[in-house]
Amino acid sequence: MKKWKKILLIVLIGIVVIAVGGVAYLQTQTYPPARPAEQTAQRAEESSDWLYFPSEDQSKPIVIFYPGALVDPESYSVWAESLAQSGYPVYVLKMPLDLAVLAPNRAEKVLEEQPERSYVVGGHSLGGVMASRFAAENAEHLKGVFFLASYPDEKGSLANKEVPVLSLTAENDQVLNQAAYKESKQELPENAEYQEIAGGNHAGFGAYGPQKGDGESTIDDQNQQVADRLLAWLENDVK
Numbered sequence: 632m633k634k635w636k637k638i639l640l641i642v643l644i645g646i647v648v649i650a651v652g653g654v655a656y657l658q659t660q661t662y663p664p665a666r667p668a669e670q671t672a673q674r675a676e677e678s679s680d681w682l683y684f685p686s687e688d689q690s691k692p693i694v695i696f697y698p699g700a701l702v703d704p705e706s707y708s709v710w711a712e713s714l715a716q717s718g719y720p721v722y723v724l725k726m727p728l729d730l731a732v733l734a735p736n737r738a739e740k741v742l743e744e745q746p747e748r749s750y751v752v753g754g755h756s757l758g759g760v761m762a763s764r765f766a767a768e769n770a771e772h773l774k775g776v777f778f779l780a781s782y783p784d785e786k787g788s789l790a791n792k793e794v795p796v797l798s799l800t801a802e803n804d805q806v807l808n809q810a811a812y813k814e815s816k817q818e819l820p821e822n823a824e825y826q827e828i829a830g831g832n833h834a835g836f837g838a839y840g841p842q843k844g845d846g847e848s849t850i851d852d853q854n855q856q857v858a859d860r861l862l863a864w865l866e867n868d869v870k
Contacts, residue, residue: 686717764787774794798823
């Protein structure tokens with residue numbers, strides 16, 4: 632074998648080893664769902680692209696949700712099922728390597744299945760950034776956008792969109808970049824609604840246990856508060 636071919640082979644093997652190692656490492660860093668969320672997820676309709684919590688009510692918009700980085704989508708099952716039981720069907724999207732940045736347009740597949748249905752889109756942490764980017768480019772049938780411990784970047788600016796927006800944060804969240812969060816308000820419409828869950832933290836927007844670098848939660852009902860606040864917003868502001 633010629634020298635340059637040997638070098639190329641070594642480089643290719645190195646790339647494969649690094650890629651496999653990277654994937655393996657990310658898998659060890661993913662936050663698995665807590666037992667209640669895992670049990671709730673078993674009642675969802677599951678596909679390769681999402682967990683679907685259906686509702687018989689066809690008059691209300693569907694809810695499409697982008698999970699936070701390295702968080703198993705099952706972790707959001709508790710409040711997702713609660714919304715569905717209140718008439719709002721929820722799609723919790725699955726992402727490659729549990730990173731929404733790798734499939735920012737995954738919501739398109741939902742809209743292809745429900746082409747005439749109005750929808751609301753939102754996300755947790757990094758998922759919220761990707762959700763806002765999708766909303767900014769897919770205004771048809773869009774009825775609202777919500778952020779759970781998250782915010783839009785410039786690419787996902789909603790400043791000029793006439794759409795209801797809910798920004799929900801938590802008092803003890805130590806993961807959310809507060810400086811970036813405050814600066815991002817310029818990317819939201821003037822009528823955006825801001826709410827804070829007293830005693831809550833970053834991981835409490837799902838059900839997956841403690842998250843590295845997060846503050847300590849002093850409440851045990853954050854998932855229910857998320858469901859209640861989202862439902863109130865959907866009922867009162869989303870038309």
